[in-house]
Amino acid sequence: MLGRAFPILVTVAIACFGAAPFLIGAAPYESTMGLVQKIFYFHAPSGMTMFVGACVAGCASAAYLFTGKTSADRIAAAAVELTVLFGAIVLMTGPLWGRKAWGVWWQWDARLTSSLLLWMMFVACLLVRKYGGPGSAKLAAAVALFGMANVPFVYISVNVWRTVHPKTTVVPSLGAGMRGPFWFCVAAFLLLFLVLLAVRVRLAEQQSELETLYLELADRPATS
Amino acid sequence: MQFLKIIPTPFVLLVLWMTAAVPMQAARQAPASQPRTAPPAAQDEYVPLSELPPDEQLPAVPLVFIAYGLIWLAVLVYVITIWRRQSAVEKELQVLKRQLRS
Amino acid sequence: MFFRTAWTVFCKDVTIEIRSRETLATTMFFALSVVVVFAFALVRDGRLVADAAAGILWIAIAFSGTLALGRTFERERYTDTLRALLLAPADRPAIYVGKLLGILAVIFVAECLLVPLVALLFDTALLARPLHLAALLVSGTVGFAAVGTLFAAMLVRAQSRDVLLPVLLYPMTIPVIIAGVRGTAALMQPPPDEPMAIFWLTLLTSFDAVFLTLALWTFEPLMTD
Numbered sequence: 001m002l003g004r005a006f007p008i009l010v011t012v013a014i015a016c017f018g019a020a021p022f023l024i025g026a027a028p029y030e031s032t033m034g035l036v037q038k039i040f041y042f043h044a045p046s047g048m049t050m051f052v053g054a055c056v057a058g059c060a061s062a063a064y065l066f067t068g069k070t071s072a073d074r075i076a077a078a079a080v081e082l083t084v085l086f087g088a089i090v091l092m093t094g095p096l097w098g099r100k101a102w103g104v105w106w107q108w109d110a111r112l113t114s115s116l117l118l119w120m121m122f123v124a125c126l127l128v129r130k131y132g133g134p135g136s137a138k139l140a141a142a143v144a145l146f147g148m149a150n151v152p153f154v155y156i157s158v159n160v161w162r163t164v165h166p167k168t169t170v171v172p173s174l175g176a177g178m179r180g181p182f183w184f185c186v187a188a189f190l191l192l193f194l195v196l197l198a199v200r201v202r203l204a205e206q207q208s209e210l211e212t213l214y215l216e217l218a219d220r221p222a223t224s
Numbered sequence: 225m226q227f228l229k230i231i232p233t234p235f236v237l238l239v240l241w242m243t244a245a246v247p248m249q250a251a252r253q254a255p256a257s258q259p260r261t262a263p264p265a266a267q268d269e270y271v272p273l274s275e276l277p278p279d280e281q282l283p284a285v286p287l288v289f290i291a292y293g294l295i296w297l298a299v300l301v302y303v304i305t306i307w308r309r310q311s312a313v314e315k316e317l318q319v320l321k322r323q324l325r326s
Numbered sequence: 327m328f329f330r331t332a333w334t335v336f337c338k339d340v341t342i343e344i345r346s347r348e349t350l351a352t353t354m355f356f357a358l359s360v361v362v363v364f365a366f367a368l369v370r371d372g373r374l375v376a377d378a379a380a381g382i383l384w385i386a387i388a389f390s391g392t393l394a395l396g397r398t399f400e401r402e403r404y405t406d407t408l409r410a411l412l413l414a415p416a417d418r419p420a421i422y423v424g425k426l427l428g429i430l431a432v433i434f435v436a437e438c439l440l441v442p443l444v445a446l447l448f449d450t451a452l453l454a455r456p457l458h459l460a461a462l463l464v465s466g467t468v469g470f471a472a473v474g475t476l477f478a479a480m481l482v483r484a485q486s487r488d489v490l491l492p493v494l495l496y497p498m499t500i501p502v503i504i505a506g507v508r509g510t511a512a513l514m515q516p517p518p519d520e521p522m523a524i525f526w527l528t529l530l531t532s533f534d535a536v537f538l539t540l541a542l543w544t545f546e547p548l549m550t551d
Contacts, residue, residue, distance in 0.1 A: 035284040039291045046295070065547040085302050092298070093291045100287055113504070120497040127493055133485030142480060142544050146473070146498055149536055153501065192299070199306055206313045213320040220324075 002198045013195050016188035023181040030178075036100040039093050041181055044171065045189040046089040047115070051151050053083035053193060054118065057125075058148020061141035070208065073137050078200035080125050080144055082193055087119035102164055110157035111165040118154050121147040328423075331416040335424025339398070340431060349397045349432055357390040357436045361443060379450040380510035384466070384503050386440055387433065391470055392492055394432045395478040398425070403482045418546040426475045433467050452510070454518045459510065462523065465530040466506035469537055470499045476541040480548045505530045 002009060020041070030037035057079035063072035094112070095105045106112065125143040132139050158165050174182055343350055361382055368378045402408040411421050441459070445452035452459065477494050481487040509526030512519040 036287055038288055042292065042295055065544060081302075085298060089295050089298050092294045096287045096291045096294075100284055114501070117497050117500055124494050124497055128484075128490060131486045132481075132490060136484060138548055139480050139484060142476070142548055143494055143498075145544060146537075146540060149540055150501075196302070196306075199303075199310075203306055203310050203313065206310070206317065210313055210317055210320065213317065213324065217320060217324060 002194075006195070006198055009191060009198075010195050013188065013191045016184070016191060020181075020185055020188060023184055026177075027181045028175065028177040033101050036097055039097040041185045042189075043090060043093040043097060044182070045186040046086045046093065048186060049189045049193050050083055050086040050090055050115075050118075051155065052190065053079050053086055054122065054144075054148050054151050056197070057083055057122070057144040058151075061144040061148075065138065065141050065145070073141065074201050074204035074208070075197070076141060076144055077129065077137075077204055078197050080122050080129075080140070081200060082196055083122045083147075084119065084126060085196075086189075086193070087115070087122065090115065091119060098164075107164050109163035109165060110161035111154070111163050114150070114154040114157045118147060118150050121150065328417055328420045331420035332423035332427065335411070335421055336427040336431075339425070339428030342401075343428075343432065349394055349401075350435060352397065353390045353394045353432055353436050354439050356393050357386045357440050358443070360386040360389050361440065361447065365447065374448045374450075377511045377514065379444050379448040379452065380507045380514060382448070383440060383444045383452075383510060384506045386444075387437060387463075387467065387506075388470065388496070388499065388503055390436050391429070391433050391467070391474060392495060394429060394436075395471075395474045395495075396488065396491055398429060398432075399478040399482050408479075408482055412549055418549055419542045422475065422479070422542065422545040425479065426471055429471045429475055430467060433471060434464075437463055437467065450514050451516075451518070452514060455513050455520065455523070458513055458518075458520065458523050458527070461527055462506055462509045462513075462530065465527060465534055466502055466509075469502040469530060469534045472534065472537040472541050473498050473502075476545060476548070479545070502530065502533050505533065 024038055024041045027038070027041070029035070030040075057076050060072045060076035060079060063069060064076055098107075099105050121143065125140050125147065128143055129136050129140040155168065157163070158167050159169075171182070364378075364382045364385060365374070368375045368382070374382075399408070402411075412418070414421075441452060441463070444450065474491075474495055477498075478491055481490055481494075484490060505526045509523045509530070512522035512526065
């Protein structure tokens with residue numbers, strides 16, 4: 001998918017994640033939460049990457065549904081898997097932070113509930129792809145499209161309702177020392193997403209090449 | 225894609241380093257005296273840290289450690305599953321190509 | 327033409343239902359069973375836990391709605407009439423709307439049973455603001471059925487369709503159910519909290535708009551091979 005840029009991007013991604021601990025360690029402490037707030041530097045970018053993954057999956061699914069291009073289906077399948085991965089990261093790191101900051105592992109407030117539902121929708125998409133039988137690619141595409149439609153709701157939920165989760169105004173108003181490491185981590189996560197997407201799409205291309213070869217082999221007349 | 229084959233080892237090393245590095249870096253900069261805790265519930269007078277109820281003394285280091293560790297574990301597990309599926313598919317492709325050529 | 331097609335499909339479904347009463351009877355009895363089961367789970371000292379009546383009502387609607395969806399499309403699959411419908415020279419979205427109206431009719435009839443039942447069994451002021459409650463029920467059911475009809479139709483030709491329908495439907499429609507429950511619970515407060523109920527009603531209407539648009543847009547490519 002990325003051609004010759006791929007090795008460069010992988011190296012840059014690994015370098016970014018290598019540098020991240022130092023930047024995060026050097027960032028100032030948040031006044032009330034102290035050390036545990038450092039989880040933010042990976043938790044929030046994972047959340048953003050989950051949204052990006054959901055949107056990529058939705059758009060690729062729409063493209064597949066309306067144009068029938070299998071390349072769009074491959075991108076959608078890859079993006080759905082990555083949305084589940086980054087969503088799982090958000091849902092695991094959030095409670096670890098929340099346990100210390102709020103005193104509870106989980107709360108059924110708008111942001112947490114809607115994020116969990118978004119994640120579950122994409123897991124359901126994976127289940128359809130795996131167990132739906134032939135033609136399940138289109139079904140999965142419809143599910144992913146509906147999943148993407150949910151992303152705006154999840155994002156604004158924290159502003160509309162009174163929730164225990166920090167609002168979206170936190171990121172634009174970050175202090176100078178925190179802004180740098182945060183956006184660096186966002187860039188690193190988006191790069192990781194791109195790299196993993198390319199790898200997964202390549203796998204899907206090879207699987208489809210395999211199927212074509214199987215069909216070719218089956219079509220061959222039997223030689224005595 | 226040959227590049228993919230040489231990734232796993234440095235990636236695993238990076239994961240192990242990161243799992244240790246992030247919390248250690250952050251903890252090293254923490255004041256050595258006491259763990260940071262959330263401000264206690266409303267109280268009328270000063271209460272020393274040692275007398276705070278246990279749940280207000282939750283240490284942050286294990287939580288941060290586990291959080292970063294889980295992130296790396298999740299990404300590593302995903303990369304490993306892709307890598308295994310990729311090798312299986314490539315092996316099958318080679319077998320099939322050989323069969324078709326003969 | 328569009329509405330005529332939808333109306334024809336709807337009349338077909340209603341006629342079948344009136345003659346066999348299969349989906350209606352089973353759905354209504356299932357709704358009753360759900361109410362009873364949840365009542366046992368949530369009753370303490372002979373009284374229901376606070377606000378649980380709203381939750382029970384909407385859970386019963388969701389579960390019996392899923393049953394009705396499964397049954398309706400299983401019937402279409404078994405008699406192969408879905409293919410006949412798709413072969414007809416009619417707008418696919420019109421067929422979708424017709425099926426949607428049929429499902430809505432079944433669920434509305436079930437709700438006519440459920441609402442007085444829940445109000446009676448749990449001694450709640452559910453009917454304090456009947457118009458607001460009706461609006462919540464209509465918009466919530468439309469949202470649920472819009473997604474449900476699309477998914478049930480597209481799963482007709484899939485494997486594991488029985489288990490995949492709930493797996494797909496519930497995460498998608500939980501926001502609708504949450505909004506319905508909160509709105510209904512607001513109406514059940516000692517002085518009914520109308521502004522809150524109207525807030526949830528507006529949210530339900532926006533869900534309906536989004537889901538209906540998406541469903542109408544994707545029905546055709548999904549049902550075409």
